[in-house]
Amino acid sequence: MIISVRSLSYDDLKGALSKEDRVVLWSCDSCIKACGLGGAEKMSHLRKILDEDGYNVTATELISVSCHPGLIQERRLNEDKRDALEDATAVVVLACEDGYRCVKSVFDDKTVVGTAETVGAGGMTKNGALLTTPFASTGLQNKPEGHTLKEVAEKLGLYPTFFEPDRKPQPRDQVEITVDGKKCTAEEGENLLDACEKNGFKIPHLCYRKGLSAPGACRLCLVKIEGARGLVPACREAVSAGMEVITDDEELRYLRRANLEFLLSAHEHNCLLCGETRIARGTCELQTLVRDFGIEEVSYPVNKETLPIDDSHPVIVKDPNKCVLCGRCVRACSELAGKHNLGFGQRGKETVIAAGLNQPWDESACAGCLACVVACPTGALTEKILHFEGKDWKPKKIYL
C-alpha cells in the first residue's frame, strides 16, 4: 500500500483555486482512503467546506484506483461524465503522487492541484495506516512496526489529518418529513433510503449501495409514500418537504419477503449453511437479510441447475450460483472503475453477469481493481484467497 501524508494546508488549497474556477474533486478509493485523505466521505466534506467558502465545486469523481492512466482517460471520455469534466477548469486530486501524476497527464489542459506527499510504502492496521518502507527523503528507516502517519507528518512538517477535520459544515436545505409517524429532518433532494437510515429506520435493500446509482431493481426497499401511486423503491426517491413515508407494515413485510424468496429461488443459495465464516462476519448482505426475515425455506420451486464457477482470474472468483443480479458489480465497474467491463448477458431466466463478451473473466478487460467484489452483496464475487496443502498443493478457498 502506498502511504501519503497531506502536503497542503486548506489555505494553500484555496490559494491554488480561483472563485471563478469550476472545480472537480477527484478521489482515489484505494490507498489514499486508508491514509485518511480520500474516499467518498472526505470528498463530500471538502465539497461542503469549499461550497461554504464560495468556491464552485461542479462535480466529485470517485475512482477505484488513480495510478492507472487508462482508467482516468476512460472516465474523462465517459458519456455521462464528459460534459462536467470538459467544463471544469480545475481538478483537485485526493490521491498519492502517482495518482496525481496520472490525473495530471490526462487533464493537462486544466489546473490540477495535488494534495498529498507520498512518503513510501506500508500497511494497514486496526489503528490506521503505518509507514514501514519510507523514502530516504523522509529521514526515516525501514521498520516492521511502522511509523504512524502522525509521527511522519510531524517529522516532515506536513499535516496528519484531512482538511479542516473539526469544521462542521452547516446542513443545507433541511426539511421535515414524517417516517412511520415520527417527525424527522432530512436534506431536501437527499436519497430517501439514506435519509430514513440516518433517522434510524432500517429499510432492507440489496441493489442499492451508497456511492453508486440506484436502479430500484431488487424491490426490497419498497415503501409507501402519501400521495404516490403504488409502492415506491426508497432508493429511487428524493426527499421533499412534508413527505410522509411508511417503511414498515404487514403488507410491506409480506411483499419484501416474497421478493426475497423469488431471488432465493433463482439458484440454490443455501444461506443457512453457506460459509460459516461469513455468517460470523456478516459480510453477505443476502444472508443477513435471510436471517433477519427468518427464512428457513423458500416457498417457490428452486432452480437446482448449477452453473460453472469462473476462477480464471488471478484475483477474482465468480460464482453465478450465488448471484441475485442486483447489478451492483456492473455499476461499480462502470461508475467507480470506469471500465464498463461487466454487464448483463443472456435474457430472462438465463441472465448472468458477463465479463467482457461473456468470456472467461481473465480474458476480459478487467483491471483487477476489485470494485465489483467490494460492491457485491452476496458471495457471487469474492477475492481469491486460497490455502494450499498436501503433496499435490491442492487449493481450498478461504472466505474473509
Place this chain on the structure above:
Amino acid sequence: MVLTESLPYEAITEQLSKDDTISIVSCNNCVRVAGTGGEVKMKELASRLREEGYRVEDGFLITKACPQPYMGAVKLGPRVDTVVVLACYAGWSNAKRRFPGLKVVATTEDIGLLITDTEKGVVKVAKAFDKYKDRLGKEFEIGTGKPMPSEQIQVEV
C-alpha cells in the same frame, strides 16, 4: 503498487534450515504484477524447496499482504515455525507483526512505486527507493518483470 525484485534463491535458503516447518504466504497483488509472487511463484518456490528436502507444510495466497485483515486469514498449523513471505517489505512487516514468535523470511526487495496499465500489460516506476534510483521511469511487463523495449505509459515521472 509497489515494484519488487526477487532475492536470489540461495539468499532465501540461507535463512532456512531443513529442520524448519515452513508455511509460505504470498500476496496476490503487487508481487504478482511484478512477477515476484502470486499463485504460480508460490507453487514454484514450494516445489523447489520440497525437492531440496525442506519441510514445506502449506501455503496461503492472500489478496494483499499489507493490510492486517488479510494476514488474519492466515491460520498456521501448530507445527509451523517459519513463514516465508512473498510480498514487499510492508507485507513482510505485517507477517512479522502477526507472527511475533516465528521466523519470518523475506524473499523480495522493494524497488519503487508504480503506475499501471493493465490494457498494455505494463507498469512504470513512478517513484524509486534510493538504492534503485536508476529504475525511475523504467517500464516492465506485468507478471514477468521483464524490461519493456520502449515507453508505453505516457506519464511524466
